[in-house]
Amino acid sequence: MGENTVPQKSSDNVGSIVALMVALLVAIFAFQLNASMLSPALVTMQAQLHTTASSIALTQTIFFTAAALFALFLPRLADLIGRKKVLIGMLTLTMIGCLISGFATNVGILMIGRILQGAAGPVVPLCLIILHVKVRNEKRYAKLMAILTSINGGIAGVDALAGGWLVSHGGFRSVFFVMGITAALAILLVSFGTQESTAKDTPKMDWTGVILLVVAMGALLSAVNALQGSFGNLGLPNWLLASVLALLGLICFVGFWQVEKRVNHPMVPINYLKQRRTWGLLITTLLTMTGVFAIMNGIIPALGQDGKFGLGLGADMVSLVTLTPYALAGLFFGPVSGFLAARFGFAKVLRVGLLTTIIGIVLAVAGVLQPSIWLLLLVSTFIGITYAGITNIMLNGLGIVLSPEDNPGYLPGLNAGMFNLGAGLSFIILYAVPTVLHTSVGGSSSGYICGIVTGLILIIIAFFTSFLIPDSKTVK
Numbered sequence: 001m002g003e004n005t006v007p008q009k010s011s012d013n014v015g016s017i018v019a020l021m022v023a024l025l026v027a028i029f030a031f032q033l034n035a036s037m038l039s040p041a042l043v044t045m046q047a048q049l050h051t052t053a054s055s056i057a058l059t060q061t062i063f064f065t066a067a068a069l070f071a072l073f074l075p076r077l078a079d080l081i082g083r084k085k086v087l088i089g090m091l092t093l094t095m096i097g098c099l100i101s102g103f104a105t106n107v108g109i110l111m112i113g114r115i116l117q118g119a120a121g122p123v124v125p126l127c128l129i130i131l132h133v134k135v136r137n138e139k140r141y142a143k144l145m146a147i148l149t150s151i152n153g154g155i156a157g158v159d160a161l162a163g164g165w166l167v168s169h170g171g172f173r174s175v176f177f178v179m180g181i182t183a184a185l186a187i188l189l190v191s192f193g194t195q196e197s198t199a200k201d202t203p204k205m206d207w208t209g210v211i212l213l214v215v216a217m218g219a220l221l222s223a224v225n226a227l228q229g230s231f232g233n234l235g236l237p238n239w240l241l242a243s244v245l246a247l248l249g250l251i252c253f254v255g256f257w258q259v260e261k262r263v264n265h266p267m268v269p270i271n272y273l274k275q276r277r278t279w280g281l282l283i284t285t286l287l288t289m290t291g292v293f294a295i296m297n298g299i300i301p302a303l304g305q306d307g308k309f310g311l312g313l314g315a316d317m318v319s320l321v322t323l324t325p326y327a328l329a330g331l332f333f334g335p336v337s338g339f340l341a342a343r344f345g346f347a348k349v350l351r352v353g354l355l356t357t358i359i360g361i362v363l364a365v366a367g368v369l370q371p372s373i374w375l376l377l378l379v380s381t382f383i384g385i386t387y388a389g390i391t392n393i394m395l396n397g398l399g400i401v402l403s404p405e406d407n408p409g410y411l412p413g414l415n416a417g418m419f420n421l422g423a424g425l426s427f428i429i430l431y432a433v434p435t436v437l438h439t440s441v442g443g444s445s446s447g448y449i450c451g452i453v454t455g456l457i458l459i460i461i462a463f464f465t466s467f468l469i470p471d472s473k474t475v476k
Helices: 014-036 038-046 053-081 083-102 107-120 123-134 139-151 160-195 205-231 236-263 276-305 314-343 348-369 373-401 411-437 445-468
Strands: 003-005 197-199
Touching: 014 053, 014 083, 014 123, 014 139, 014 160, 038 053, 038 139, 038 160, 053 083, 053 107, 053 123, 053 197, 053 205, 053 411, 083 107, 083 123, 083 160, 083 197, 123 139, 123 373, 123 411, 139 314, 139 373, 197 373, 205 236, 205 411, 276 314, 276 348, 276 373, 276 411, 276 445, 314 348, 314 373, 348 373, 348 445, 373 411, 411 445
Parallel strands: none
Antiparallel strands: 003 197
């Protein structure tokens, strides 16, 4: 990618790379804590703020929605005005949001804080871009990128465990204050450990395109959230609201397309949107996330806790058997997948990841037919390696290495939007299909199987769409 960088003495020595990696790792920690550390505190927040579970859940939804929307345009803004500057600005907003949330006396103030915390949404893609500017050797970059990305799915479960300990000893506010301290540390390290860079060309930001795209994606995400709220009670109002929001999203996207065709310096040139490197990657990311997310974060844990059709485990034991090994496997195998990508290429390793994830999901079906704590542990560890440790990392990496020289921020931003959209769609589709077939996830063994098989079909389709993604060497 063509870049403008501020000259720095001995910029390629080992010390500067180590300082850069530490700074970027802590920045990603700051985002990841905001995304996962709060889970054990939700019930306590409900009690201490004297509100309802649905209101607290809404604050979580707002955070992830804000993170997705910020991710659409902040990487491109960073291309134009400086990546270091924007990353520090994002972390600063996140720190302020943590403080507001920590001192919140009601849900309204908490929501404001969570929206500001959502500014950290594009931290991972922006860190990967900053790393790519520094490390020009593709093989070396692939290895270092995998280290950064491997913690994106959870810091080996330690984040949630630490959140639980903090809540027990200091209430939910202590969790936000630790998040804020981490963000402050990240600001300090990024300030001294990174150098400024921009894209080769730095025209004015296409704010009209930004607004239309953000409204379009925001409407689609809100439609997904409305459908999730209506699931299990398929009420007309929620379906009607979801339809209106989806229509608004479609109209705004059409408007975005028309604007991008006419402005001199579009946020995303139309010719890039038409290329396989864009839509091939985005479709594959959306299908993959939709197929996997609800299985690993909903169906498998539910099976473990189901006393009638599953194992009847407690919540703590289920996390230990499913979520923790999943996160650990992804964390430790990430550097291995980076080594493989450096040798064989991102696209080829992605296909291996998808193919082996398919095998893991087939094992999950066996876990429903013959429930066993060891089989659930095997499934969680296996998919942790194949999805969190390979597929997820390759999808993130392709967003960077496939980006064009003159607009390196647009594809990582759109790709981040697909991850978030897929996560929401996953719970709708994988839970709705069994309902259509007159069963339900948790209502019978066939309900679990139907939900898992639905995800399996989506991953199989994603495997084939991955062949639409070009090799990074062919688009440079």
